[in-house]
Amino acid sequence: MSVAEALRSVQERVTAAAAAAGRDAKTVQLVAVSKTHPASAVREAYAKGQRDFGENYVQELLQKAEELRDLPDLRWHLIGHLQRNKAKLVAPLVSLLHTVDSVDLARELDKRLAASTPTRVLPVLVEVSIAGEEQKHGLAPENLAEVLQGIEALPRLALRGLMCVPPFTDDPAGALPHFQRLARLRDEHGGAARLPELSMGMTHDLEPAVAAGATLVRVGTAIFGARPSPLR
Numbered sequence: 001m002s003v004a005e006a007l008r009s010v011q012e013r014v015t016a017a018a019a020a021a022g023r024d025a026k027t028v029q030l031v032a033v034s035k036t037h038p039a040s041a042v043r044e045a046y047a048k049g050q051r052d053f054g055e056n057y058v059q060e061l062l063q064k065a066e067e068l069r070d071l072p073d074l075r076w077h078l079i080g081h082l083q084r085n086k087a088k089l090v091a092p093l094v095s096l097l098h099t100v101d102s103v104d105l106a107r108e109l110d111k112r113l114a115a116s117t118p119t120r121v122l123p124v125l126v127e128v129s130i131a132g133e134e135q136k137h138g139l140a141p142e143n144l145a146e147v148l149q150g151i152e153a154l155p156r157l158a159l160r161g162l163m164c165v166p167p168f169t170d171d172p173a174g175a176l177p178h179f180q181r182l183a184r185l186r187d188e189h190g191g192a193a194r195l196p197e198l199s200m201g202m203t204h205d206l207e208p209a210v211a212a213g214a215t216l217v218r219v220g221t222a223i224f225g226a227r228p229s230p231l232r
Ligand SMILES: *Cc1c(COP(=O)(O)O)cnc(C)c1O
Pocket: 033, 035, 056, 079, 080, 165, 201, 202, 203, 204, 218, 219, 220, 221, 222, 232
């Protein structure tokens, strides 16, 4: 299947999932996750109207952004963990950072923006470790209040919502309780007025994510094909 065909079938999945949940499909934004795939694949999706692309690794993001800088309205999302020492590289570049998980990282981003692009405001999501798995990134739900307040105190960050990666289950429906938990956390911390975006759902489980209220789904494999290594 070509990228164009695969993209269309994912758009259809999103539309069907939204309809099944009684939601307007326009309230679910598709982020095409292009990690490990070449810039040419991004161009193919872009030619079909896709504008939001997600990357996990800072070096790969920087390289692809450079190769694709002739596409000015392309929006990059960083969906992988960000180390503080790389904050200055991505802060001026990304449209949405999905993975803030500490006040320290938020402060570093604010500081780097002040130095590089002082008028820029960076939209961010807070990554929550929804099932409390030790090896996963993201912060524990009990620390959420403090980090949300910490971000709101920073002039160059705009708090936009929450993000999670649930533990893998063979049956996609197994992810539903985790997605519902993220939605509930949003409601407990100011609701959609304070946290309008919920970034959750990937190739395997976008349907339960949309059912639970996802506003951003991050889909790689179903658009670009399998990745070379299971680790990536
Ligand atoms: C790789 C990745 C995705 C996309 O996963 P697919 O299963 O290929 O759709 C989404 N979110 C995150 C955080 C990822 O690392």
